């Protein structure tokens with residue numbers, strides 16, 4: 266039985282005609298940069314996430330970078346985030362010369378722990394060497410972080426909250442959609458994401474009109490009111506019209522795919538007996554970017570999966586505070602024990618909207634032993 270980890274081929278076949286028509290429309294009008302598809306996508310994304318504005322851009326990484334640039338995050342600033350995430354979350358902080366300050370996670374949701382956040386902020390305040398400026402909670406594997414608690418902690422010291430919703434497009438938190446938390450949110454359209462394109466892409470969401478105007482300028486080399494007027498240092502962060510055309514088509518089927526992902530997660534939850542399955546707190550809905558479980562003796566289990574031909578991946582084998590890229594920050598093993606323990610015990614199973622119950626039965630059979 267062939268069980269795909271993600272399944273972009275089946276998805277493509279289901280929308281082939283609509284996709285080709287959308288792509289043909291771009292080829293016909295030829296406005297490959299800033300074409301009408303980009304504006305249409307931004308309107309539909311904002312409507313989907315429940316925000317006033319969305320700014321499409323070239324990747325999830327740039328979607329994180331652009332608001333930090335707009336807020337003038339710079340050397341001497343501290344930006345708090347989780348070490349149990351993809352490198353991009355902390356990389357953008359370092360790119361601006363600011364200092365990532367890591368905060369350990371909750372053991373059940375793998376998301377940043379609000380109490381630990383408060384402790385880390387107070388430590389930075391006490392030490393007085395860095396200015397605490399912002400916090401980037403990550404919605405890991407598609408589950409939103411606890412924004413009510415995080416925003417309450419952040420507000421005490423006037424920190425800006427930037428939601429890293431790269432993995433959580435379509436997720437819900439207390440009746441709100443991912444993308445609508447914090448001062449701004451960033452998502453990714455990397456092909457393997459719940460809403461993925463056929464290449465790199467991303468978007469920023471916000472309700473703040475002033476920030477929206479600055480983000481549009483940052484995305485386009487610091488554009489002012491005229492074509493060759495540059496009022497700030499920016500980047501080339503645009504999303505291609507062709508990519509917007511692909512995403513507009515995929516967005517049509519996205520609500521149905523989210524339902525299908527939930528169905529797959531429910532099958533896993535009911536059938537897996539020997540691993541710790543993900544926790545989804547009351548009032549949350551995950552986008553199920555990944556279905557990640559915990560187990561002791563992980564290598565034995567992965568060997569069994571390999572033998573049975575079941576694809577699997579480890580997100581993330583090394584927390585960011587132990588990555589060579591951040592060696593200068595001086596962190597050591599033991600600094601973030603919950604993240605380190607998760608890194609040793611976690612692995613992800615196939616997750617996509619086209620998995621059938623028989624696939625999950627087979628995976629459960631191998632895992633349950």
Ligand SMILES: Cc1ncc(COP(=O)(O)O)c(C=O)c1O
Nearest residue numbers: 324325326351353354431453455
């Ligand atoms: C949590 C997180 N943040 C940021 C990114 C960066 O997104 P991109 O690959 O589109 O630059 C990713 C995904 O790759 C991610 O998983």
